[in-house]
Amino acid sequence: MSPHPLAPPAPHDLVWLDDPASALARAALPAWVSLPALDDTPLVVRRDRRRPGEIPVGLRGRTRAERFGTWIAPSAIRMVVTPMELAARRAWRLRPELMALPAIRLLDAIADRLDDAGIHWGVAGSAGFSLACARNVLHADSDLDLLVNADRPLAASHLKLLAELQRAAPVRIDIQVATPYGGFALLERLRSGGRVLLKTDHGPYLCDDPWQPSPCKS
Structure with missing residues (x-):
């Protein structure tokens, strides 16, 4: 786990507050938000830069309907854990009580393949x-959410592996x-052949190339 970083945390990062x-x-x-519970429960960084200098975060409750978005000051952050850190340290292997869940079993089965492919x-x-805290929100039918960081277009071999995993x-x-x-x-x-809804800090829009984005004409 990383202490409060010099750079702002990125979307999907998990942050703990020094004083919730x-x-x-x-x-x-x-009403469903418990401030005492936030002493050891993280918030999730969102994409929303309508308040310059503040960090957009989301709080989650016990159900899918319990979601709340707000902003915090960077100085309020005590600790940050990134999805990449969870994967690198194989965090699920430290939580044997979660290994019975299908999403976690799949995660364990594909982690080395993803690493070996570069x-x-x-894990998001x-x-x-x-995996980042003691509160489990997974169930037997939960999806597995993965985050791939790509500063440039994905290699053909990476696309092939990721498509295979999604399909099979x-x-x-x-x-x-x-x-x-x-x-x-x-x-x-993969379904469109290129065009995607790109989620940005200033809202979503359709584009043909998410690495050189310009709004689609139609």
């Missing part, structure tokens, strides 16, 4: 959240690809 009550004092929190990947979504895995895999300009769903690009 103070950090969220200006937010109109929903793909820069991490419910799996990443559950016994658990649904949701692979998000993060470019310098935003993130997109790999499955969408």
Whole structure:
């Protein structure tokens, strides 16, 4: 786990607050939010830069309907864990109680293949959240969310492996690809042949090349 970094945390990173009550004092929190629980439960960094100088974060409750987005000051962050750190240290092998879950069994089965291929990947979504703290939000039907960092277009061999995993895995895999300009769903690009909805810090828009984005004309 990393202490508060010099650079702002990236979307999908998990952050812990030094003093949750103070950090969220200006937010109109929903009733399901437990400030004491946030002492050891992370928030998820979002894509939203409407407040320059602040970090957009999301809080999650016990159900899918319990989601709340807000902003915090960078100085409020005590610790950061990235999806890539969870993958690199094989965090699931430290949580034997989760190994019975299909998403975690699949994660263990494909991790070495992803590393051997040279793909820069991490664990995101419910799996990443559950591996980073003591609170498990996974269940038997949970998808496996992966994040692939790609500063340049993915190599053909990487696309082939990732497409194969999405097609053949016994658990649904949701692979998000993060470019310098935003993130997109790999499955969408595979189905369209290129065009994707790129999620950026300033909102989503359709583009043909997420590494050299310009809005689609139609």
